Amino acid sequence: MATTDAVETRQESDRLIAFSDGVVAIAITLLILPLADITLPSDNSSEVENPLGYVWQENQSLITSFLISWFVILAFWLAHHRMFADIERVNGNIIKYNVLWLFGIIILPFPMNLLDQVGPNSPSKTAASQTTTFYIGTMLFISLMLALISREVRRNPDLLSATAREKVQTRTVRSRIITWYLFFLLPVAWFAPAYATWALLGLLAVQPIADKIDSIIFNDEPGPAPPVKPS
Numbered sequence: 001m002a003t004t005d006a007v008e009t010r011q012e013s014d015r016l017i018a019f020s021d022g023v024v025a026i027a028i029t030l031l032i033l034p035l036a037d038i039t040l041p042s043d044n045s046s047e048v049e050n051p052l053g054y055v056w057q058e059n060q061s062l063i064t065s066f067l068i069s070w071f072v073i074l075a076f077w078l079a080h081h082r083m084f085a086d087i088e089r090v091n092g093n094i095i096k097y098n099v100l101w102l103f104g105i106i107i108l109p110f111p112m113n114l115l116d117q118v119g120p121n122s123p124s125k126t127a128a129s130q131t132t133t134f135y136i137g138t139m140l141f142i143s144l145m146l147a148l149i150s151r152e153v154r155r156n157p158d159l160l161s162a163t164a165r166e167k168v169q170t171r172t173v174r175s176r177i178i179t180w181y182l183f184f185l186l187p188v189a190w191f192a193p194a195y196a197t198w199a200l201l202g203l204l205a206v207q208p209i210a211d212k213i214d215s216i217i218f219n220d221e222p223g224p225a226p227p228v229k230p231s
Contacts, residue, residue, distance in 0.1 A: 013090045016098060020084075023102045024077045030109045031069050034062055034116065062116040068200050069112045073105060075203060076142055079178075083149060086164030093152045094159070101145035104138055111135040115197075125193075132193035133186060136200070140182040147179045177210040178203065 038059055040051050056063065080101070087094070111134040122128040157165045181202065189196035 013084060013087050016090055016095065017084050020080060020098060020102060021077075024073065024080075024105055027105045027108060028070060028073055030106075031066055031073070031112065033109075034113060035059075035066055038062075061119050064197075065112045065116050068197070069108060072139060072200065072203065073108060075178075076101075076105065076146065079146055083146065083153075086160050087153060088161050089159045091152070091156065091159060094149055097145045097148045097152065101142055101149070104142035104145060108135075108138050108142070111138050128193040129190045132189040132196055136182060136185050136189045136196060139200075140179065140186060143179040143182055147176055150176075177213075178206050181206050 038055055040054065090098075111131065114131045115135050118124070118127045118131045153159055185196050185199055188199065
């Protein structure tokens, strides 16, 4: 059935990629809007003399959430970019998962804004747990959609370029490890929201670790270059 779907709905993926890039650009732009609303007090000279210190002191949570969300969206976009660089055609399932991926990307600024207003260290543990879980759950949804796209191309290698078909089965950990990492963070977000927020920085180390595991499992480290024959 998956093969039939691929044959019946084959099309160039350029328009899908362009549309996705545009949505990601909008989502990243929306992240800065809460920071753009920050104003300095006009009746306190000491704070005006040190504007950056004042802004950081009063908006630490907002700035931290902005930075984390910016890097998270960038990481998801880079993963999406690498994946679609190998895809020549798309089928109905890939379009569906990609649309849902975009939905998660564009929604992400909303839980970020809620998390800033409540804060992971809020005196109300329920409020902190709900907003942090919503925030990380949205990231998990985004990552899951990418994992489903990866699974679809493994099931339908004819959608890939000829070069990519040779390596499609040798990159299994990379497409799943971020999803599993966020999945395990979900209960942490509920019971220890502050720790879960900082644990998101671990996403920076997940990708190289996944690549290393794939290299070990499949022994696909590049070998030595062949000797150059004398002319």
